[in-house]
Amino acid sequence: MTPQRPDLSQLPEAVRAYIEYLEDALTDAQSEPSGGRGAAAAEPSEAPTTQMVVTITRTGTIKRTPRHLYGRQRRGGMGVFDIESNEDDPPTLIAVGDLQERLILFTDRSRFFSLRISELPEAPVRARGEMSQRWLPLQPDEKLVVALPEQNAAYFYLLSDRGWVRRVVGSQLLRLAPGSVLEARPGHRPVSACWGTGDRDLLIVSKAGQGIRFEERLVPIQGGCLGIRLDGGDEALSIANVNEASGVFVLGDDGKGTIRQMAGVRANKSPGAGGKTIMKADRVVDARTVAAGEDVFVISQLAKLIRFAADEVPPKEGVVQGVNCMSLRADEAMAFTVSDAGIPLEE
Secondary structure (H helix, E strand, O other): OOOOOOOOOOOOHHHHHHHHHHHHHHHHHHOOOOOOOOOOOOOOOOOOOOEEEEEEEOOOEEEEEEHHHOOOOOOOOOOEEOEOOOOOOOEEEEEEEEOOOEEEEEEOOOEEEEEEHHHOOEOOOOEOOEEHHHOOOOOOOOOEEEEEEOOOOOEEEEEEOOOEEEEEEHHHHOOOOOOOEOOOOOOOOEEEEEEEOOOOEEEEEEOOOEEEEEEHHHOOOOOOEEOOEOOOOOOEEEEEEEOOOOEEEEEEOOOEEEEEEHHHOOOOOOOOOEOEEOOOOOOEEEEEEEOOOEEEEEEEOOOEEEEEEHHHOOEEOOOOOOEEOOOOOOOOEEEEEEEEOOOOOOO
16 A cells, blocks of 8 residues: 655755655656666657757766757656756756867856867766866866857857846957956856847846847947846846847746747847846746757756757747746756757657
């Protein structure tokens, strides 16, 4: 006879969270072919590829895993456990790039690094990873805060926590020496970056879900400018390259997300104004441009990762709260990235 699950509501929140974490781990393990941590990998949902999913924790533990080893789930699923880390060292960054690409990295001290993805040892979906100090001469308590694959783009845009944007010629960025300091503005902390062509728009989104859209060309190459004026207590969070036809996937820490169509977000004549509501959320995790046929990879505080088709998220021109994208129990979404699906849309 299977015992009934007791009422956990009277237990301390930390104890409930740990019990629910173990329950999720048991459910995940039982779903594997041999029912345990050493089980064979699940059948891939796409052909083997050189595309890699790179995950990084708060203290800089890093690993890469072939993208095809992450099966595509339906939106709203629970995902699978990914990088193994301590409770106080959650995943904070995720990126998808090809083996031969370089990963552009910035630390919270505005130091620039680049790392070829192929230099990282390949690891299974569940693995501890290795400390990034093996490849990067990080200073004590220095943390990686930006990670995105290199692109052959005209410009690179760096966003600070206070909403300042700096524009750098793409070819100049890639020639920087490792460890070089590149600040969005002195005294500011970098939080996000994107590539641009120079003839499109930029969308900046804050933690409170406020956003502003304006033309790339309005950002001076020398010194940059204020991109968004923030209310007290709010912080800039993400910057994306967009045009009128773009959709931007916005995710809240509760696992709800939306694709906000730029046709419904009017462009400002100049940067530096206050934002308008992009999505209703207690705290936005990130905002990235997404196209039809691409997949979204979301990772949570407990290191659960879900891959689902972006096409499952209904696009909206107006302000919404979003739909369930990841099932979270005593957990919260930490980061996400977008990648071409690599598999037929009908699958």
